[in-house]
Amino acid sequence: MNEVVDAAPAKLSFRQKTLLAREDAIVAAVKRLLAEKGFDLMTVDEVAAEVGIAKASLYKHFASKEQLAAAAMVQTMDQALTIVDGLAADASLDAAGRLKAMTRWTLETQLAGAMPTLPSENSSLRSALLAHRDYMDRLMTLSDRLGEWIVQAQADSTVNPALPPEAVLYTIYARACDPVLGFLKAGGSHSDAQIVDWVLSTCFDGLATRR
Amino acid sequence: MNEVVDAAPAKLSFRQKTLLAREDAIVAAVKRLLAEKGFDLMTVDEVAAEVGIAKASLYKHFASKEQLAAAAMVQTMDQALTIVDGLAADASLDAAGRLKAMTRWTLETQLAGAMPTLPSENSSLRSALLAHRDYMDRLMTLSDRLGEWIVQAQADSTVNPALPPEAVLYTIYARACDPVLGFLKAGGSHSDAQIVDWVLSTCFDGLATRR
DNA sequence: GTCTATAAGAGGATAGAC
DNA sequence: GTCTATCCTCTTATAGAC
Numbered sequence: 001m002n003e004v005v006d007a008a009p010a011k012l013s014f015r016q017k018t019l020l021a022r023e024d025a026i027v028a029a030v031k032r033l034l035a036e037k038g039f040d041l042m043t044v045d046e047v048a049a050e051v052g053i054a055k056a057s058l059y060k061h062f063a064s065k066e067q068l069a070a071a072a073m074v075q076t077m078d079q080a081l082t083i084v085d086g087l088a089a090d091a092s093l094d095a096a097g098r099l100k101a102m103t104r105w106t107l108e109t110q111l112a113g114a115m116p117t118l119p120s121e122n123s124s125l126r127s128a129l130l131a132h133r134d135y136m137d138r139l140m141t142l143s144d145r146l147g148e149w150i151v152q153a154q155a156d157s158t159v160n161p162a163l164p165p166e167a168v169l170y171t172i173y174a175r176a177c178d179p180v181l182g183f184l185k186a187g188g189s190h191s192d193a194q195i196v197d198w199v200l201s202t203c204f205d206g207l208a209t210r211r
Numbered sequence: 212m213n214e215v216v217d218a219a220p221a222k223l224s225f226r227q228k229t230l231l232a233r234e235d236a237i238v239a240a241v242k243r244l245l246a247e248k249g250f251d252l253m254t255v256d257e258v259a260a261e262v263g264i265a266k267a268s269l270y271k272h273f274a275s276k277e278q279l280a281a282a283a284m285v286q287t288m289d290q291a292l293t294i295v296d297g298l299a300a301d302a303s304l305d306a307a308g309r310l311k312a313m314t315r316w317t318l319e320t321q322l323a324g325a326m327p328t329l330p331s332e333n334s335s336l337r338s339a340l341l342a343h344r345d346y347m348d349r350l351m352t353l354s355d356r357l358g359e360w361i362v363q364a365q366a367d368s369t370v371n372p373a374l375p376p377e378a379v380l381y382t383i384y385a386r387a388c389d390p391v392l393g394f395l396k397a398g399g400s401h402s403d404a405q406i407v408d409w410v411l412s413t414c415f416d417g418l419a420t421r422r
Numbered sequence: 423g424t425c426t427a428t429a430a431g432a433g434g435a436t437a438g439a440c
Numbered sequence: 441g442t443c444t445a446t447c448c449t450c451t452t453a454t455a456g457a458c
Contacts (some may be wrong), residue, residue: 019423036332037332038251041251041332041333041409043451044453050395056425056427057425059453059454061240061423064453066452094372119388120453121249121252123450149339157420158419159420160418161410161420163413164401164409166394167409167410168418170391170394170395174390174394178385179331179381180385183331183384184378192343197374198374201373201374202378202414203418204418204419206416206417207370207371207383208307208370209368209369230441233441254432254433255434262445264441266434267435267436267441267442268441270434270435271441271442272441275434276434276435336425
């Protein structure tokens with residue numbers, strides 16, 4: 001199972017390496033399918049087919065469909081945390097600029113079909129995620145780091161101080177599943193970069209004209 | 212089936228009235244369940260149980276789960292069109308004010324658990340909706356009427372003229388399934404009215420401070 | 423750990439009596 | 441048009457050989 005391998009430090013046997021590679025391939029397939037069709041419509045058969053192994057083999061690596069989704073979310077949040085680290089190191093950005101850059105990454109990733117999203121209503125999935133330590137750890141770390149930037153940007157008055165910080169955080173998180181991107185892309189008449197600029201603009205500057 | 216009854220003008224027999232009442236009860240249950248759990252997690256058994264009839268009876272009224280969802284959306288869009296009519300008659304509002312009021316209604320309805328939403332990814336559902344005339348008619352009517360207000364508000368420069376009108380329209384539509392409302396409500400420390408105000412503010416004024 | 427085969431059950435839809 | 445009983449497909453998950 002994957003937890004053991006995740007904890008291993010440096011020296012890996014050949015067997016362990018191939019194991020990790022296989023699990024990475026599984027998680028990559030799950031991420032793609034999750035972004036494409038969502039949790040409910042994704043089937044474990046599809047995942048197995050895309051990886052090219054039998055479904056029973058897949059269940060040797062991950063105990064359930066929920067665990068599969070959780071692993072995909074963990075890897076995605078690790079990517080997000082890497083982006084956060086990069087932005088934190090960029091001294092040319094203020095807090096609001098970092099939040100905006102983070103939001104841009106989220107939009108670009110979703111538009112590229114590489115942002116897995118989970119339904120918040122599904123209760124079996126919800127409880128599995130709440131019990132998943134690796135997932136919860138990363139979610140809290142990410143929220144803490146973005147939360148610091150939000151508080152700072154509100155102190156700067158670059159982000160509206162009248163909004164509760166949680167509302168700002170949720171609004172940024174929600175860009176990961178914003179259907180507006182898909183609608184505009186389906187129209188077919190705009191470039192991805194243009195679409196991202198527009199959605200980023202509505203998110204930070206609003207629909208109303210700035211005077 | 213429902214299409215016939217929908218077309219009838221005024222005089223209804225007793226049988227027809229009870230039929231309509233039953234179909235209204237069915238659609239009401241579908242709307243509620245659609246808002247609560249979404250299309251994929253809603254089961255036809257649940258709908259029948261909530262109405263208090265057998266599943267087979269339900270299939271005498273609606274031919275499939277997709278048709279059930281479409282009927283719910285038709286009724287919801289009729290509600291929306293009624294709101295639009297009311298706003299159009301209010302001479303104290305400009306175009307931007309009407310768009311804002313319409314968005315507020317959408318947010319309030321969703322927060323009240325009365326806004327059915329359909330997944331845009333589900334292909335069987337998607338094709339059923341595209342073939343559903345009553346649904347498509349209303350969707351186009353609603354889009355046309357909101358579109359007029361958007362064009363006018365951009366001419367006023369009360370809504371940002373740099374945005375394509377479709378981007379504005381989709382952004383307003385997307386408020387019907389904005390997860391931020393649910394997140395803030397789950398926190399438990401804010402009133403519904405306060406939550407709606409914040410989301411409406413981020414939608415029209417953005418996250419960044421207005422100077 | 424990988425496979426084939428299959429259990430177990432949910433859920434959409436229908437048959438046929440009344 | 442309503443019911444009970446049933447069909448049938450899809451999907452999650454597991455058994456057991458290699």
